[in-house]
Amino acid sequence: MLTCPHCHQEIPPDSRYCSHCGRPLIPAPPAGTEPDSTPGPGGELTLGEYLKTGWQLFKLYPGGFIGFTVLYFLLGVVLHGVPVVGPIAFMLAHTPLAAGYLVVHGRLLTGQPVEFGHFFAGFQSHRLLPLILLGVVDQVLITLGLLLLILPGIYLAVAYMFASLILLDRGRDFWPALEESRRAVTPRWFGFFAFFLLLLLLNLAGLLCLGVGLVITFPVTYGAVTAAYARLFGLSPTFS
Numbered sequence: 001m002l003t004c005p006h007c008h009q010e011i012p013p014d015s016r017y018c019s020h021c022g023r024p025l026i027p028a029p030p031a032g033t034e035p036d037s038t039p040g041p042g043g044e045l046t047l048g049e050y051l052k053t054g055w056q057l058f059k060l061y062p063g064g065f066i067g068f069t070v071l072y073f074l075l076g077v078v079l080h081g082v083p084v085v086g087p088i089a090f091m092l093a094h095t096p097l098a099a100g101y102l103v104v105h106g107r108l109l110t111g112q113p114v115e116f117g118h119f120f121a122g123f124q125s126h127r128l129l130p131l132i133l134l135g136v137v138d139q140v141l142i143t144l145g146l147l148l149l150i151l152p153g154i155y156l157a158v159a160y161m162f163a164s165l166i167l168l169d170r171g172r173d174f175w176p177a178l179e180e181s182r183r184a185v186t187p188r189w190f191g192f193f194a195f196f197l198l199l200l201l202l203n204l205a206g207l208l209c210l211g212v213g214l215v216i217t218f219p220v221t222y223g224a225v226t227a228a229y230a231r232l233f234g235l236s237p238t239f240s
Helices: 047-060 062-080 085-109 116-123 125-148 151-159 163-170 174-208 214-233
Strands: none
Touching: 047 062, 047 085, 047 174, 047 214, 062 085, 062 116, 062 214, 085 116, 085 125, 085 163, 085 214, 116 125, 125 151, 125 163, 125 174, 151 174, 163 174, 163 214, 174 214
């Protein structure tokens, strides 16, 4: 048996992520390099490992994830109750809010301390506008793709999976982040499509549990995506 260098618990010798603390056990590609032949979902690193890592990360900070998810959905309910302006406001706030999940998961993966305030890192002045623009452009292009031939919209929904993480981790502007994600995902698109469907089914299961399950499946989904990003791109050790 091997020992995790982070939490010092025993782990199976073929593990790539610690089953106790969720942190990666293999060196990731250096931040700032382009993705190469590193396996994506469906390759050497399986979809199940991404989900398992997302679950392990959730268990490191369950109160924070549940509290923020409840706050996220309450805000959505309140804003959608305001005619016209409310839904627009929530659409603009969605990507900065979702960035909070990614920041907290990224900090946990890199062994940094977390606090509830990190969930609002997407509202920092230097990130807010790029994240809003990324969310708006992302949704406009995906919607247009769905309206035209459906398949282009599905392609973009999967291809833009890592755009927010690239913006947060590498400091890219919104359009370079979208394009960098698309270029990295496209060679492995069908594997990531399977990953996308798996996450969709996971949240559908959470919704079927009277909606209560979403407070767990929603953050686990973002944790799995962050784990996949760390494997494909490498995650900066000071990600914040």
